[in-house]
Amino acid sequence: MTSRSGTVAEPVEASEPGAHGYRRPLTRADHVAMPNAQVMTYRQALNDTLRQEMIRDDKVFLIGEEIGVFEGSYKITAGLLAEFGPERVRDTPIAEEGFTGAAIGAAMLGYRPVVEIMTINFTLKAIDQIVNHAAKIHSMFGGQSSVPLVLRTPGGGGQQLAATHSQNLEVWYAHIPGLKVVAPSSPADAKALLLAAIRDNDPVIFLENLALYNTKGPVPDGDEAAEIGRAAVVRAGTDVTIVSYSRGVLTALEVAERFEAEGVSIEVVDLRSLRPLDRRSICASVMRTGRAVVFEDDWLTYGIGAELSATIAEGAFDYLDAPVRRVAAAEVPLPYAKPLELAAMPDADDLARAVRELLQDTRFRK
Amino acid sequence: MTSRSGTVAEPVEASEPGAHGYRRPLTRADHVAMPNAQVMTYRQALNDTLRQEMIRDDKVFLIGEEIGVFEGSYKITAGLLAEFGPERVRDTPIAEEGFTGAAIGAAMLGYRPVVEIMTINFTLKAIDQIVNHAAKIHSMFGGQSSVPLVLRTPGGGGQQLAATHSQNLEVWYAHIPGLKVVAPSSPADAKALLLAAIRDNDPVIFLENLALYNTKGPVPDGDEAAEIGRAAVVRAGTDVTIVSYSRGVLTALEVAERFEAEGVSIEVVDLRSLRPLDRRSICASVMRTGRAVVFEDDWLTYGIGAELSATIAEGAFDYLDAPVRRVAAAEVPLPYAKPLELAAMPDADDLARAVRELLQDTRFRK
Amino acid sequence: MPSSAPVTSAEVNQVAGHRHEESAETLIGFYREMALIRAFELRASEMYARARIGGYCHLNLGEEATVVGLMDALQPSDYLFTTYRDHGYALARGMEPGKVMAELFGKTTGVSRGRGGSMHMFDAERRMLGGYGIVGGQIPPAVGAALAISMDGPAGAETEAVMCLMGDGTTNIGSFHESLNLAGVWNLPIVFVIINNRLGMGTPVEAASAEPELYKRGSAYRIPGVRVDGNDVIEVRDAALAALEQARIERRPALIEAMSYRLRGHSVVDPARYRSVDDTAEAKAQDPVPAFRERLIEAGHLDAQAATAIDQEVDLVVDDAVKFAEDSPDPSPDELFDNAYATDVANAPRSLPGERLVVS
Amino acid sequence: MPSSAPVTSAEVNQVAGHRHEESAETLIGFYREMALIRAFELRASEMYARARIGGYCHLNLGEEATVVGLMDALQPSDYLFTTYRDHGYALARGMEPGKVMAELFGKTTGVSRGRGGSMHMFDAERRMLGGYGIVGGQIPPAVGAALAISMDGPAGAETEAVMCLMGDGTTNIGSFHESLNLAGVWNLPIVFVIINNRLGMGTPVEAASAEPELYKRGSAYRIPGVRVDGNDVIEVRDAALAALEQARIERRPALIEAMSYRLRGHSVVDPARYRSVDDTAEAKAQDPVPAFRERLIEAGHLDAQAATAIDQEVDLVVDDAVKFAEDSPDPSPDELFDNAYATDVANAPRSLPGERLVVS
């Protein structure tokens, strides 16, 4: 068995379970100069951006369970009911299929609903509406209608929520033509990608992560949207590429820091968009470094990392000095007990070990 | 644009849509000697096996929409209501979540339900029960209960059923720990894997394919179950490995025949089990041939082929002469119109072209 | 108590006061529409047998009176959501028969540009927001359209409403429940219509629904329900008018169950062997199209010759539709990625099967 | 008509004839159980604050009378399916407090071996077939258990039945509808119980359910419904007995709505700021545990001293439970793949994060 590094708790909101936060390594925001930026949490960036877009466009409205009176399970919508009223911050019964479908219908009539589903685990209840309806309507009806809808939902384990409440099922959505799937890793991207998602005319799955809500970083003023479909090199390096997304990027950056001390230069690619997938940026990085590790919280087989590994092996074949390494979760329903949860979930130590083995396998010399 | 080969229609059952069958190339059954085997359709093999298992074990029962009086949308359960009565061949209301969940509960009490969901597209309605319940119950409750359930469902496009009725979503299930997923490509495997699935104590997704039901092959007598988790080399070859499953295997075998005439020897690996995935057999084949093409009906990005390509690149890195080639469907909701459907779905010509390019890239010489 | 006492159609009509004498012209117009649907569906069946149409193909044969009655009650500004059994609704909502047939043929001139086929007719202009192939799939979006209307502005006799159609078998799926509850709790202008043709594929209503009097199912959401004779175009129309009025003015949802009879199999390829001779005979005996023709002749609105002239006229319309569809171009494979997305984005996949992954 | 007339609890009890005087011993036993749940939940809350318990943790505080009444009505051979709010049910169904606490602590001695945690208590022997965390997720499997019973053999007073619990908010999700319909159409021996604590997280019943009198929702499936005072342990127990009897003997499902009041937030970390001072005060005023204590003292079944003795006794039980949980071993990471599957198969994945893919 591997030993696990202890995690340092950050203060968590009362509405969040457990006390197992993550150490916040440097984020993208720390690496990129941002004029007119304020430092804030990922949660705050989401909240501000929702507010900003609701002010800008009165067709934008929020819909979901407990987003109004309760202010959201994870308090992302705090204060918005008071500001915009119950019609634009619409609390729903527990009926994910019904209200997600209703958001689709409203979108077909020109509204721009932002749906919150409490966690990605519950999106399964609405998946027929998401995949067989939202994703199909534009194309199947010959372009006569579109579904400008954003579905915000957090994924991720590590909070001792056990098997049914700790999944990372984004690969399912990332697989579906007609959907777009984005997964910001920093507060700045949370804002920029949410702006892009709300303004896009297609259904966008906006993946959040329980462990990111309290992370902090600078967020620029203004309203510059990100470009959906583009990855970002969030840390430049020359020796190894780590590709990840969402929470995984923080772990990747942490590991990159560790190796810097040893003189190993790691480049970190943040996917940001899972669909479309920016194969070009991923492969370009690996062409520079010749070594690749892909990192995700999800189960290994048929996960996001499978596509990444395949993409790299196919697109940068001649540049690879050794096979791509995948670091992902153990393939079991995530147990409740902390020692088992820690053993099952990939962490910085696991990632560092894989990087180290890859360096050895390729006889890396400074 | 690529040109598409015409397809030759086989007689289809009255309950099947369209007249667009597939040419039946040689199947595994034609290549393996089978004593005491009768030639029959894939449909008949399923029907016989269900009957056989219901006779053997009175805990086995069938449940699903229109499986009794209507004899099944695709007539897989024909005659069974008359033979076993409405309790063991249970017609249900249109309520996939309800009756799949009910099958789970019955399985927890010791029954062995075989659920039919008309097509994989409708499994989305039941997916919370499948993924958050059937797949979790054994592990999450500490092994105190198990869910010996088989969920039979056909996938696949090519019948002009349009975007919501033509999907291949098996990769979703193949991704989930706690589930087993099998996908027979021949009548013999349909029997052997169904026997295995029914006798297994875990939930097994049993993937059928609309285009396979009328295909024929020898099916051995007796009741030898297959081993879940093992792939099979269904055609031996030395120059290229094609990895596929379900209907794709037939296309792979057809292409292999084509190339044989040119003196290129193609090995075909039939996954049979998508979860667990038999990485060893896949990589062993590629280590022999040095060239790999993966073929599937599903969309390319994050499909089954992504995992296969990654697996090969990671497991047979030093044996590959060129990157793995993936042949899969164009990433659009499948259109109704035949020319568009043909353009979107991968066929033998597409596969042959990829094989030919791979041979060229690797300067293949006889 | 709104949830317990079943409301009869007579009551609804009285309340709303819609029962009035129809002019001969109106009635003849209804007959023409019913006859057109009948002719169109028979031709569709034939075209399927001749492999001009593929996939699944579900017909409205036997449901013509319901189709025409419902569509007549709608205002042009109302929104319609329906099922895969949608040809008749497309026609009665005013879509050109040629374009409907072209959709069945998978042609670029089809109402959904050949992308949707039989199950997926759509016409943004006529506010027919789709036939849907997933059982119950149309209901939540229909509720959402009603939600949009309710957000657009206050109630009133001139405001828009939504009509959402479904089969009897569909009342047993979860989305039915979630949707009716949402419509009830949010007070939305929507009329749910159950076309009870007594079967969901081969399953009788009694085997599928623990409460087989389906109009009563609204009681779980305080939505009043009414059962009407689906073979009576006027009764259907009046019930729909009353329900739509309630939806517009009171912003309260309503539920209508139209009792109907499927003349043939579930789809064109279903020989319906599971149906008894008696049952098939009864369906035929209740066939609304000849019955309405008879009724108009008896009432003196039409003579046999005029009726036959209509039958011939709609046959010609269908001939033209077939010709239009046949002459229309097939979509070109080059168009495969058209409308893949409504907003273009970077790196959207556009590879054809087997194409080399281009990344550099 | 079974679907329209609401049945009162009094009627049910009369019909089934269960209302009889309870012995002092029985009543005191009920109090002890209620007091135990109360003490256990308060300690669980404390242990959560001290980070001994993680994840989500939902308490039965305020629902003790309902919990005890329902569990008393069950035979040992009956099956129970419940929600994530399951500690009290686990205790009242006879699971050892130490093992329940150990589950909360994530220990190997927990009732689900530490795999499930607060939301997922399970005891095969006691036929408690699980707490379930997905809203409505337990309902279809519960119906399936009843289906299994119905396939096992004919009805009868001695046969098994299923009890399926859910919250008020849960009645709005699709699986509720599908499941009740299946139970109705298949005549299954199951009793559905809605614990109406007036809130689903922060949402009041009236904002979530178009028919807020939830016992009436059975009418859409011809399932008779009854509303009982969830603070009255005897009334709850009697309604459950009557419903179970009907399920056993007639193989007909039943629906009970127990009116209750959640004393605290939705889960231990919810400060419930959305609740008014009045509402919280009322919940407290209706608190069933002190009320029942009072009642027993007034009736002369207990004196204050004896009551206090019980309170102290259950506190000791909980002390022991905590000690047992604390002393129990943590699961070892080596056990991660235990029970990954019930039947071993070739190539089942057993890699730890970051391990090299071994294939040759």
Ligand SMILES: Cc1ncc(C[n+]2csc(CCOP(=O)(O)OP(=O)(O)O)c2C)c(N)n1
């Ligand atoms: C979710 C789902 N399950 C099953 C099907 C297959 N199916 C198509 S139509 C149908 C019967 C529907 O019956 P009903 O609602 O009465 O409508 P009708 O066909 O009689 O108009 C079924 C089961 C489907 N399309 N979607």
Ligand SMILES: Cc1ncc(C[n+]2csc(CCOP(=O)(O)OP(=O)(O)O)c2C)c(N)n1
């Ligand atoms: C499908 C699904 N949606 C949402 C949730 C989050 N959730 C957990 S409990 C709950 C409220 C349930 O309310 P109710 O049924 O009244 O039960 P109570 O908690 O009051 O006992 C919600 C929305 C969930 N667990 N599952």
Ligand SMILES: [Mg+2]
């Ligand atoms: Mg029907």
Ligand SMILES: [Mg+2]
């Ligand atoms: Mg509640």
